[in-house]
Amino acid sequence: MCSPALEAVGSRMEKILLEIYDSLYKAFGPLHWWPGETPFEVSIGAILTQNTAWTNVEKAINRLKEHNLLSPECIRDIDINLLGEMIRSSGYYNQKAKKLKAFVDFLFLQYEGSMELMKETEMWTLRHELLQVNGIGMETADSIILYACYKPIFVVDAYTRRFLSRHKLIEEDAGYTHIQKLFMNNLPSDVAIYNEYHALIVQLGKELCSKTLPRCNICPLFVVITPFMGFFLAETIGVEETETEPVEVE
Ligand code: SF4
Numbered sequence: 128m129c130s131p132a133l134e135a136v137g138s139r140m141e142k143i144l145l146e147i148y149d150s151l152y153k154a155f156g157p158l159h160w161w162p163g164e165t166p167f168e169v170s171i172g173a174i175l176t177q178n179t180a181w182t183n184v185e186k187a188i189n190r191l192k193e194h195n196l197l198s199p200e201c202i203r204d205i206d207i208n209l210l211g212e213m214i215r216s217s218g219y220y221n222q223k224a225k226k227l228k229a230f231v232d233f234l235f236l237q238y239e240g241s242m243e244l245m246k247e248t249e250m251w252t253l254r255h256e257l258l259q260v261n262g263i264g265m266e267t268a269d270s271i272i273l274y275a276c277y278k279p280i281f282v283v284d285a286y287t288r289r290f291l292s293r294h295k296l297i298e299e300d301a302g303y304t305h306i307q308k309l310f311m312n313n314l315p316s317d318v319a320i321y322n323e324y325h326a327l328i329v330q331l332g333k334e335l336c337s338k339t340l341p342r343c344n345i346c347p348l349f350v351v352i353t354p355f356m357g358f359f360l361a362e363t364i365g366v367e368e369t370e371t372e373p374v375e376v377e
Contacts, residue, residue: 136270141313143296146351150319151327155334160326164190166242168197173270174226174262175217178372186216201242202231226262233260242275242356264304279318281310282325291339294352300341306326 163169163182165222168188175184190213191197196205205213211224237256238244245253250272257268269282283306299305314320335342343349348371 140296140309143352144263144310144313148314148327150347150351151331152323155327155330158323158326158330160322161270161273164247166275167199169275170230170242170271171202171227173196173267173274174230175214175223175263176224176268177219177223179218180252183216183218186213187220188217190214199231199234199242202227203235203240222262230259230263233257246276246278250276250280251274253328254280265307269307273318273321277318279311279316281307281314281321283307284329284332285326286336287325287328288349289338290328290331290336291355293336294348296352300323 138292152202161169161172162185163172171191172184172188194213196202196210196213202210204244207224207228211220214223214227215222215282217223229355233256234240234242234245238248248256254268254272257263257267257271263271266282266284269280272278272280283303287306288301290296291306291309292299292301297309304350310321310324315325326360330346331346
């Protein structure tokens with residue numbers, strides 16, 4: 128059992144994370160993730176989106192669809208060089224063709240090529256299995272588990288790490304698992320919340336909390352994490368707290 132002091136820290140974090148969620152949702156939500164018509168398409172998208180913009184992934188997925196190749200059987204049977212050609216727009220296409228092949232090989236070996244059967248597996252067991260597949264790391268595995276299998280796991284990405292560390296809620300070099308636990312230990316275990324929360328963080332990262340020029344003066348989180356803002360803004364980017372107001376972003 129937690130000590131009262133630890134419980135207090137936990138509930139404070141819970142409150143902060145829920146306030147962040149509410150503010151981002153008011154500004155950007157709902158975002159209706161993940162873009163994809165089937166669990167298999169979502170899984171393919173999760174692999175193809177590694178190190179590239181989503182627009183490039185969309186082109187690759189559309190090309191696969193145009194050629195009626197977006198099924199486990201077709202990805203398994205197609206020549207790997209031709210597959211690479213089909214997904215060229217997503218970048219690193221030779222590597223990604225291998226990764227797609229590895230994923231469908233796993234799907235057939237373990238689940239008869241059926242996403243429905245895969246979805247029946249217990250969440251942490253499935254995560255362990257996916258992490259054994261060549262080219263599937265934690266972020267990709269968790270994206271598949273959350274968005275294709277509808278299981279309550281929190282997806283962490285570079286945007287998540289960036290905004291949390293800027294607000295001193297984590298160390299800059301905090302690991303994936305540490306950040307994931309921060310959310311999963313302090314939020315309800317809820318697929319809909321985890322789905323929307325990650326999508327909102329991605330939107331935040333793309334629109335406001337960029338790597339080089341965070342737009343804190345129009346960010347909905349500006350006042351939400353007040354105790355951390357003064358330090359961050361004064362010490363790191365020199366924005367005057369008193370001159371800025373949060374606004375909602377269309
Ligand atoms: S207030 Fe600034 S640092 Fe914080 S999330 Fe918004 S843009 Fe990023």
